[in-house]
Amino acid sequence: MKAKKRKKSRIGFIDILLFSLLFFCIFGQRLVLPVAGQTPAVFPLVMVIMLIMVLTKKFTLHIGRLILFSLFMMIAYLPVLFNISFSMTSYVYVFLLYIPFLIKFEIQEEWKIKYLKKFQSAVLFTAFFGIVQFVLQAAGMEFFDPMSFINPEFIQTGYNTTYPIAYDSPISKPNGGFYLEPSMFSQFLALGIIVELIFFKRWNRVFVFFIAILLSFSGTGLLLLAVFSIPLLLRLKLKHLVLILGIASIAGYFFFTSEFGELTTGRTQEYKSQSSSFSIRITNPFLAVFQSDENKLLLGHGAGQSTTDHFPFDTNFTVIPKLWYEYGLFSTLIFMIFLFSSVFAKNRNILTSALFFMYLFLSGSLLQPQTVFLMYFIINIANIKKVEELKSTKKKHNILRSKIALTKTFKLKIVKKREVTPN
Numbered sequence: 570m571k572a573k574k575r576k577k578s579r580i581g582f583i584d585i586l587l588f589s590l591l592f593f594c595i596f597g598q599r600l601v602l603p604v605a606g607q608t609p610a611v612f613p614l615v616m617v618i619m620l621i622m623v624l625t626k627k628f629t630l631h632i633g634r635l636i637l638f639s640l641f642m643m644i645a646y647l648p649v650l651f652n653i654s655f656s657m658t659s660y661v662y663v664f665l666l667y668i669p670f671l672i673k674f675e676i677q678e679e680w681k682i683k684y685l686k687k688f689q690s691a692v693l694f695t696a697f698f699g700i701v702q703f704v705l706q707a708a709g710m711e712f713f714d715p716m717s718f719i720n721p722e723f724i725q726t727g728y729n730t731t732y733p734i735a736y737d738s739p740i741s742k743p744n745g746g747f748y749l750e751p752s753m754f755s756q757f758l759a760l761g762i763i764v765e766l767i768f769f770k771r772w773n774r775v776f777v778f779f780i781a782i783l784l785s786f787s788g789t790g791l792l793l794l795a796v797f798s799i800p801l802l803l804r805l806k807l808k809h810l811v812l813i814l815g816i817a818s819i820a821g822y823f824f825f826t827s828e829f830g831e832l833t834t835g836r837t838q839e840y841k842s843q844s845s846s847f848s849i850r851i852t853n854p855f856l857a858v859f860q861s862d863e864n865k866l867l868l869g870h871g872a873g874q875s876t877t878d879h880f881p882f883d884t885n886f887t888v889i890p891k892l893w894y895e896y897g898l899f900s901t902l903i904f905m906i907f908l909f910s911s912v913f914a915k916n917r918n919i920l921t922s923a924l925f926f927m928y929l930f931l932s933g934s935l936l937q938p939q940t941v942f943l944m945y946f947i948i949n950i951a952n953i954k955k956v957e958e959l960k961s962t963k964k965k966h967n968i969l970r971s972k973i974a975l976t977k978t979f980k981l982k983i984v985k986k987r988e989v990t991p992n
Contacts, residue, residue, distance in 0.1 A: 583625065584680070586618045587946070588687060594943040595691045595757070596747045599716055599725045605658070607725060612665075612938045619669055629673045631914075637907035638671060644903065645896045648871040651864075656873025659895075659936065663872070666941050670911040674949060681950040685764060692761040693774055695745035696781035699754055702743035703784045712741040725749065734786045742786045749939065755790025756927050758782045762794060763923050766801050768953070770809065776816055783824045789931045797923050804919075849883045851930075854890035856882070861894070869897035888928060888935045912944070916952045924948075 593600070593611040600610040622628065642664060649655050676684075702713055712731060716724055728749045731741040742751035745758075761778045765771055782790045794801075802810055857880050861870065870878065875886045875894045886894065892901040912925050924944050927934075934940040 583618075583622060586614075586621065587684065589614060590618060590942065590946055591684065591688055591691065594939055594946070595688075595695065598747055598749050598753070598939045599728075599730070600719075600723055601725050603722050609725065609938045610723075611942055615669070615938070615942050616665070619672070622674055623672070628675075631671055631673065631911075634671050634907055634911055637903055637910070638667065641896075641900055641903045641907060644900045645869070645872065647868055648897075651868070653865075653868070653871045654874055654877075655871040656877075659873030662936055666936065666938060667908075669942070669945050670908070676950055678953060681953045682768075684946075684950050685768060685953070689761055689764055689769070689774065692757050693777065695747055695754065696758055696761070696777050698747075699743035699745040699758075699781045700777075700784055702746065703740070706740045713746075715746045743781075743784055745781075745785075750787075750932075751785050752787040752789045753932060755782050755785040755787040756793055756931055757790075758785070759790040759793040760920075760923060760927070763797065763801065763920055766813075767804065767918075767920060772809075772812060772816070775813065776820070779817060779820060783820065789927075793923060793927055793931065796926060797919055800919055849885045850887055850932075853880070853882050853884045854886045854894070857884055857886075858890050858894050865897070866893075867897050867899060869893070869895050869900065871895060885933050886935075887930055887933055891933065891935045912948050916948055918951055920951045921948050924951075 590611070593614055597610050601607040602610055602613065645660065645663070698715075706712055714730070729751075730749065731744050731751060734740050734742055743754065744751045745754040748754040748757065758778045758781050762775055762782075765775050765778070782794075802813070805813065854875075857875070857878075858866070872895050875884075875891050889901065889905070892904055896904070912921055924947055928940055928944050932940060
């Protein structure tokens with residue numbers, strides 16, 4: 570008898586679609602279809618993926634989340650009954666963006682590792698690209714945008730794709746070539762560092778990611794790392810902890826003592842100005858919320874109104890104030906319970922926490938498919954064993970298979986020897 574061969578995992582149609590999702594969440598962030606204004610290219614791709622996976626794969630429908638999401642959608646529709654301004658397009662968009670969170674697919678452990686490695690490779694490529702963008706400008710060349718060769722009709726508008734690192738500076742902030750903004754670039758680099766520290770510990774990549782974050786001149790990536798620095802560092806062995814602190818200290822010293830570093834540290838006082846990036850993202854949206862009357866505080870101003878209403882200050886609504894302003898307090902509480910249960914159900918780890926923090930506070934992500942769908946994908950693969958544990962398990966499995974095969978071969982030889990031995 571021959572030992573049964575272990576089935577090799579082959580790349581199937583679903584895997585190609587999921588790799589495409591990762592690709593578009595990074596390299597296709599700025600690509601849109603000129604339909605209904607501008608529709609991010611990743612949006613129809615995910616709708617197709619969800620439909621195919623529902624039809625072909627086993628999945629779990631979470632009834633509790635379905636109830637919460639249905640309740641949110643019903644209460645969010647109440648402003649229509651009170652003749653409050655309401656964007657049906659925005660309302661339907663919320664429905665389509667978050668309905669995938671009702672469903673969970675089973676993905677094999679080894680494929681989770683493969684997806685994470687592909688994600689890391691993509692972020693590494695953009696890290697090198699961002700470093701090159703800065704070096705070329707420092708050498709006197711113009712800012713290089715690889716998307717400039719594409720018809721502008723298919724490029725996302727409404728974002729600060731790049732802008733000078735300081736007033737009247739000839740150098741613009743790197744965006745990694747493909748990200749919506751330099752801040753988004755720095756956030757993905759921070760996620761790349763977090764993934765490396767948790768799973769792979771490839772220190773050369775950590776170094777490249779950190780240098781790219783510094784050269785992005787955006788504080789949101791550094792903020793993300795600062796918030797989760799203690800739990801991340803506590804996971805490291807002493808020699809790795811000393812190594813990472815040494816590399817960060819040396820790189821940080823040379824950067825922050827340079828004229829470029831002074832531009833970054835100068836932004837620590839931004840919270841004092843209402844026109845600063847900090848105020849526009851953090852404080853101003855909540856000011857807009859609290860200027861509402863009691864009824865609108867509870868029921869909201871109506872879907873999509875945060876983008877059409879006028880305020881005496883600049884605003885970039887992050888998730889919570891946008892929900893509260895448009896859908897009211899009741900809907901916001903229900904939606905946050907729904908989302909929290911979707912993200913952290915059996916999945917409480919640093920990576921999902923960092924991604925959730927990024928989603929909530931660092932960008933206007935409520936209706937941003939690039940971030941929403943990436944979060945959905947990551948929470949489905951983040952509940953993974955350590956790579957060392959997977960390698961150990963695989964090694965033990967291979968040893969066991971070898972022993973079984975040897976035993977069967979030895980027994981077969983004894984049987985054959987008996988058969989040829991004369992009585």
